[in-house]
Amino acid sequence: MSRVLATAALLLALLPSLALASESGGGLINLDKSLIIQMVNFGLLLLLLGKLLYRPLVGKMEERALAIRKSLDEAQAARAEAQRERDEHAAKIQAAHAEAQAIRAAALKEAAEEQRRLVDAARAEAGRLVESARAEMTQDVRRAKQELRQEVSDLVIAVAERVIKKSLRDEDHRRIVADAIARVEKVG
């Protein structure tokens, strides 16, 4: 920057000399007292330019550099913050994943437990039903057998009564009475 300014100042200082030389019809630079004036002129211009242009420009440039540095720092900080937040989010996502995994595992375990419990209960209920049905069936069979025996015995006895009533003669009655009398002492 300062190099540009110096080149600009040199060109400005040379401009009057060139003009003077062209007027006098000599070379580019005449080694006379105008040179001193030109040098003083140049020095004054340099001072003036330095005072009015260079310093504010340098100040502005520094200010700008500071602002840019600050922006860079802020951007760096923002990037760091973003990185931290990203890391934090990643950690949170990781934790959420882990938690979800744990919840899923717990839910699966609970579901398996519930399923096992339901299966056990269903199995027990089925066993109970089978046992009950078996007991009922046994009871029914026993009752049916008893009823059948009762009916058969009633039938047999009814037939026997009919046959006996028809076939009994007086001597049979006498014999039955005699047998019954003979059993009386045993009963007593």
Next chain:
Amino acid sequence: MRAREGTARRYAKALHMIALESGSAPAVGQELAAFLGVLTAEPEARDALTRPWIKAGDRRGIAVAVARKAGCGKLVQDFLGLVAERGRMDHLPEIVPAFQTLVDEDLGQARAQVRSAVALTDEEKRQLGARLERALGKRILLEEHVDSTLLGGFVAQVGSLILDGSLDGQLARMRERLARG
């Protein structure tokens, strides 16, 4: 039914005590049986003695008159008059056996009610009586009647003891055995 028997037993005991004092218990028993026979044969007399709307005094008069006609003594006449007056004549079928039982106990004897399919011969009655006497250790009076519902044999009852010598009993036991399997 139990209350009815209890009432009958109370009347029978009271009569028994008085009859014992007068020493005429067996005769009283026979008179009561005769009166009961008349009532059984004469349903009108029985109805007149058991209907509650006939005055107590009239019932008593009828009972005493019927008893006199049946040849009952003074004690039995008074007793039957009292029973009729109290409206207990319907209990007489229970009072008479209860009294007979008390008299039989006094005499060391018991009555055997025998139901048989056919009438027992005298020899069979004698044998049955003798065997019952040996078994129970007391004199037995056989009261036999034919029960046509029995198939064969007999059923004898002495007090609460029942001896079943009938074919019906045997068949019933056989039916139970068959039913039990």
